[in-house]
Amino acid sequence: MFEEPYKVLLDEVFEGPMDLLVHLIKKNEVDIYDIPIALITDQYLGCLSLMKALNIDLAGDFILMAATLAQIKSKMLLPVHESEEEEDPRMEIARPILEYLEIKSAAEQLSVRNLLGDSTFIRQPDIKDFLSNQDEEVITVGLFELIDAFQKILKNISEDQKINITADSMSVKDKISRLIDIFKEKESISFEELFAANVARIEIVLTFLAMLEMVKIGLVRIVQHTQSGVIRLFYL
Amino acid sequence: MIKDIKNIIESLLFVAEEPLTIDSIKKVLDSTDSNAINHVLNELSNEYEARKGGFFLREVAGGYQIRTRSEYSQWIKRLLKPNPFRLSNAALETLAIVAYKQPVIRSDIEHLRGVDCGGILRMLLERKLIRVIGRREIPGRPIIYTTTKKFLELFELKDLKDLPSPKEIEELGDSSSESLANAASEIIGQTADEDKKNLDLGTWPK
Amino acid sequence: MIKDIKNIIESLLFVAEEPLTIDSIKKVLDSTDSNAINHVLNELSNEYEARKGGFFLREVAGGYQIRTRSEYSQWIKRLLKPNPFRLSNAALETLAIVAYKQPVIRSDIEHLRGVDCGGILRMLLERKLIRVIGRREIPGRPIIYTTTKKFLELFELKDLKDLPSPKEIEELGDSSSESLANAASEIIGQTADEDKKNLDLGTWPK
Numbered sequence: 001m002f003e004e005p006y007k008v009l010l011d012e013v014f015e016g017p018m019d020l021l022v023h024l025i026k027k028n029e030v031d032i033y034d035i036p037i038a039l040i041t042d043q044y045l046g047c048l049s050l051m052k053a054l055n056i057d058l059a060g061d062f063i064l065m066a067a068t069l070a071q072i073k074s075k076m077l078l079p080v081h082e083s084e085e086e087e088d089p090r091m092e093i094a095r096p097i098l099e100y101l102e103i104k105s106a107a108e109q110l111s112v113r114n115l116l117g118d119s120t121f122i123r124q125p126d127i128k129d130f131l132s133n134q135d136e137e138v139i140t141v142g143l144f145e146l147i148d149a150f151q152k153i154l155k156n157i158s159e160d161q162k163i164n165i166t167a168d169s170m171s172v173k174d175k176i177s178r179l180i181d182i183f184k185e186k187e188s189i190s191f192e193e194l195f196a197a198n199v200a201r202i203e204i205v206l207t208f209l210a211m212l213e214m215v216k217i218g219l220v221r222i223v224q225h226t227q228s229g230v231i232r233l234f235y236l
Numbered sequence: 237m238i239k240d241i242k243n244i245i246e247s248l249l250f251v252a253e254e255p256l257t258i259d260s261i262k263k264v265l266d267s268t269d270s271n272a273i274n275h276v277l278n279e280l281s282n283e284y285e286a287r288k289g290g291f292f293l294r295e296v297a298g299g300y301q302i303r304t305r306s307e308y309s310q311w312i313k314r315l316l317k318p319n320p321f322r323l324s325n326a327a328l329e330t331l332a333i334v335a336y337k338q339p340v341i342r343s344d345i346e347h348l349r350g351v352d353c354g355g356i357l358r359m360l361l362e363r364k365l366i367r368v369i370g371r372r373e374i375p376g377r378p379i380i381y382t383t384t385k386k387f388l389e390l391f392e393l394k395d396l397k398d399l400p401s402p403k404e405i406e407e408l409g410d411s412s413s414e415s416l417a418n419a420a421s422e423i424i425g426q427t428a429d430e431d432k433k434n435l436d437l438g439t440w441p442k
Numbered sequence: 443m444i445k446d447i448k449n450i451i452e453s454l455l456f457v458a459e460e461p462l463t464i465d466s467i468k469k470v471l472d473s474t475d476s477n478a479i480n481h482v483l484n485e486l487s488n489e490y491e492a493r494k495g496g497f498f499l500r501e502v503a504g505g506y507q508i509r510t511r512s513e514y515s516q517w518i519k520r521l522l523k524p525n526p527f528r529l530s531n532a533a534l535e536t537l538a539i540v541a542y543k544q545p546v547i548r549s550d551i552e553h554l555r556g557v558d559c560g561g562i563l564r565m566l567l568e569r570k571l572i573r574v575i576g577r578r579e580i581p582g583r584p585i586i587y588t589t590t591k592k593f594l595e596l597f598e599l600k601d602l603k604d605l606p607s608p609k610e611i612e613e614l615g616d617s618s619s620e621s622l623a624n625a626a627s628e629i630i631g632q633t634a635d636e637d638k639k640n641l642d643l644g645t646w647p648k
Contacts (some may be wrong), residue, residue: 015532016557036489061557077327102247106542107534109606113597119512120500120598121522124253125457130312139363140320141328143391143400143566143574149325150313152400153348172399173338177382177396180369217339217380236370240513247514248521256521262563265521301638304453311450312457314470334464398576400585408548409560 017065018100020047026099032097035090037076041069068093175210183220183235191222191231241265242276249280257300330356334366334381335399341378357381365390447471448482454488461505461595503594504601536562540587541571547584556635563587571596 014020030036045066075089114120182189194211195204211233214220221234227233248264249256261273277300281293284302294303304312323331331354333345345353360366363384371377383396393399454470455462467479483506487499490508500509510518529537536559539551551559566572571593577583588600599605 015535016555018556036389041458059557065556075305092495096554096556100556101534101540103538103554107538110538110541110597113599114509114510114512116596116598118528120509120517121247121251121515121518122507122509123302123456125248125459126253127312127316127457127459130316130457138317138320139323139365139390141323141390142570143393144405144570145328146332146335146391147400147402147405149328150336151406153329153333154402155349156350163507168401170401173382174396176339176369181380198363211341219370219380225576240560242510243494243496244517245496247510247518249511250497260521285569288449290449290454291456302456304456305449307446308450308453311470315454315458315462315466323547344563392573392575394576397583398574402572404566407560408565408567409558410530410640425471435504 016059017062018096019066020044020062021093022097022101022104031095033090035094037069037073037090038095041066041073044069059095170208171206172213173208176214179210179214180219180235181209188234191233194233241272242279245273245276249293249300249302252301255297255301257299260299318395326351326353327356327359331360331365331383331387334360335383335387335396336402338382338396339369339380340382341372341380343378345381447478448485451479451482452486453507455499458505458507460591461503461507463505463529466505500598501600502598503591507595509598509615532557533562533565537566537571537589537593540566541589541602544588544602545586546588547573547578547586549584551587554604 014023021040021044024040024047025032026037028039028043034153037064039168048062048066050063071090072093115120180196195207211220215222221236222231223234224231244265245261248261258273258277262268262270267273277293284292284437289376290308291302291304292303296442298301301379326349329349330345333348337344337348342353342357345357357366361368364384366381366387367384370380370384372380388395391399450471451467454467456623458466464476464479464483468474468476470478473479483499490498496514497510498507500507502509534556535555536551543550543554548559548563549561563572567574568637569592570590572587573590574585575588576586578586594601594604595598
């Protein structure tokens with residue numbers, strides 16, 4: 001029980017390996033373009049073992065960063081060939097730190113703005129009196145709520161009924177939807193027409209899969225003319 | 237007396253969802269001086285009358301409320317959207333099933349939800365969020381449903397494949413761990429900030 | 443021109459639930475005269491400034507909204523129920539990445555922060571501060587995120603251009619060396635440009 005507060009505290013202090021690294025660089029007041037890699041690596045590892053000693057679950061990200069640091073450290077030990085225009089291996093770590101610092105400062109700037117609901121407020125107008133019963137209604141719902149609703153359903157059904165929804169099968173659904181639009185305009189369409197508009201191979205495959213699916217569930221019938229050999233699809 | 241009392245009361249009147257009572261103003265200001273508050277309310281009311289703008293201060297239901305002048309209600313009615321309609325959870329679930337399992341028949345939907353969905357499907361059809369694309373050639377020839385263009389518009393999607401799968405959202409993990417850390421940071425915020433300042437390897441909590 | 447246009451617009455501002463756009467004012471007034479509307483908004487804004495009351499007119503999220511002066515927030519908070527809306531540092535950082543690098547995918551965000559951001563992204567989605575606008579056409583077809591109008595409202599931003607630019611970050615950043623910020627602002631320019639065209643807010647700082 002006693003470790004819990006520490007755990008939260010440390011998680012909050014160092015949100016990740018980048019945060020820890022930035023802290024060490026600031027503490028040592030070193031130039032980001034000239035990081036004393038041996039010193040920083042040692043201190044970084046020291047922190048990790050301290051965190052381990054405190055029974056803090058170390059996220060894999062922390063270990064990964066340790067590995068990166070160690071790798072840079074070993075690269076620095078290799079003799080530098082003057083002829084090769086190789087980048088300072090420390091740039092591998094300096095660049096992400098710079099980006100991270102910039103994001104941190106951007107976040108800080110956002111946090112000091114006049115936040116709505118904290119330092120500034122808007123009116124909650126009482127508009128009941130103005131709303132007359134108009135015919136058209138506006139539906140307010142977010143995408144996240146839709147996904148959430150479906151997730152709830154998935155949780156309630158048994159394992160063997162679980163369905164895997166992949167982006168690919170959604171593309172076929174899209175295609176079916178589009179083919180229906182065409183069929184709603186004209187009752188039948190020839191096989192050639194069906195594929196005429198498609199250029200990309202993937203589009204052709206999707207159209208074909210959509211067509212098979214529609215035949216399977218009995219939405220269309222495929223008929224071949226005995227003389228001309230033209231294949232036509234009929235919307236049922 | 238608190239400096240800026242007039243502006244404070246005005247801002248309270250502005251944000252209050254219900255008529256603001258003298259008592260609640262007193263509570264906010266930690267004051268017992270009803271006279272001063274009444275005086276300010278009078279002043280504000282006179283000021284609004286004098287400038288003859290779009291709003292006025294009205295004593296109503298035991299409190300005070302800023303209201304728009306009735307002369308302008310015809311314009312306001314033109315602005316306000318018709319009654320926003322919220323989809324019920326049942327409707328949202330049904331719509332979600334149609335969206336993710338389309339083309340789908342009613343019995344499949346009801347199998348997943350475990351309840352009758354006829355009324356909801358009709359409502360979704362009326363609102364043009366789903367449509368009938370045909371009948372399945374099985375006994376009973378059940379109606380097949382898919383979502384519509386209006387469905388995509390409502391959720392600001394280009395096409396169906398842009399619809400994130402529940403699995404993808406699931407993989408994002410649990411937002412509650414975030415709010416937990418958030419709550420924790422509020423509780424221990426003070427100490428965390430202190431520690432941040434002193435933090436180096438020497439003063440690390442042992 | 444409609445009589446009382448100033449009062450009408452003021453009353454609209456008082457009842458609008460979202461920042462009021464010039465377009466919606468034009469629609470209400472059946473007018474095409476943006477100049478006149480702009481003129482009135484300016485007049486109102488100046489008037490509120492001059493009287494230095496409890497509220498002011500603010501251009502935000504593509505429209506105009508009356509908001510209370512921040513000086514009085516402590517009093518308002520005593521009146522309204524405490525707002526649980528608080529963003530942790532981690533959430534702010536993640537939001538900043540989405541804001542500055544949008545449209546952006548999860549792996550880019552996590553690469554920058556060096557940690558998993560799933561839970562936070564989910565929370566930001568739930569709070570409607572970010573949204574899904576599609577998928578990037580690379581293996582895995584990852585979901586693309588952008589910020590929402592509600593994000594702009596929360597941070598009192600006119601539009602995305604109103605975000606503090608990398609140059610300002612350079613000046614305000616607490617990082618020690620100047621070359622550091624320079625290098626950083628170079629990096630920020632290098633994000634995926636192709637998706638930017640699709641961005642509905644379309645107002646990225648050039």
